[in-house]
Amino acid sequence: MFFKQKPRRISRELALLSLSQIKGSAVKFEQKELSNLVLAAIRTLTTEGQDILESAAAEITRSHERLLKSEIQAADVQSAKTMVSEAIELAKGAINRLVYAIELPETIQLSSQHEVREYTLELIETVCRRRFEIDQQLDSVLVDWHLSRLPKIDRDILRIAAAEILFLKIPHKVSINEAVEIAKRYSDDEGYRFINGVLRRLTEHLRKSTSTKDST
Structure with a gap:
């Protein structure tokens, strides 16, 4: 069963893809530039759909090959079991890819809705405008890490969530x-898992800070 996607989840995904296109530490964009970023993000999703289908097809082919080998090349029962297990895992991977691919047309269609576009732009603007404060808060709860050392995709996911928590209520x-x-x-x-841990530490830090202020 497939469920309708939440508009704000689509907004977050579009914001993430848009932020990935920004080079350096830009803090201000014109509305037209932001709209162009979102349009490029939607095109990325469209291309991704084709790539996913091709990957799923390749996994199904490899799964079929493993099954054939289990029948004609396996030296013993254990080898056959191993090949069958590999085939099953490949088939599972293909199914998971197809589930996402099926959701993509709805994602792309909803991306044009005013509600989705509006929140996407709000996320991008907030992350860019409040970048220093967001990064400062995240760095304060990172243990043995610095934000700049994280993969860009993880940094941007953290920034979007922190922007929502700190500034968008x-x-x-x-x-x-x-x-x-x-x-x-x-x-x-x-x-x-790392992102989950960082954000939980951030919210705990904010909770303690609020409690301290309230008690003074």
Whole structure:
């Protein structure tokens, strides 16, 4: 069963893809420039859909080849089991890719809606305009790391979530969960777990800071 995508999740994804196109530490853009960034992000999604379908087809082909080898080349039962397991994993990977590919047309269609565009632009503007404050807050909760050393995709996911938490009044839990879901798609297992931990430390730090202020 497939579920309708949430407009704001699409906005976050478009903002992430748009930020990936920005070189350096730009802090201000004209509305036309922002719109061009979002348009380029949508085109990236369109291209990605074709790439995903091609990758899924290749995985299905490799899965079929593994199954054939298990029948005619396996030296023993254990070898056959191993080949079948490999075939199953490849097939699972192809199915996961296809699920995402099926969602893409809806994502692209919703990207043109005013609500989605408006929040996408708000995210990009906030991240760019408040970059120093966002990075300062994130660096304060990083353990044995510095933000500049992280992969750009992970930095931008963290910045989007931090922008929501610090300046856009989005509930902490919502921002963290959305950041983790996006990281699962664009980062790796280590990346999304790291992002989850950083954002949880950030919200805990903010909670303690608020409690301290309230008690004084």
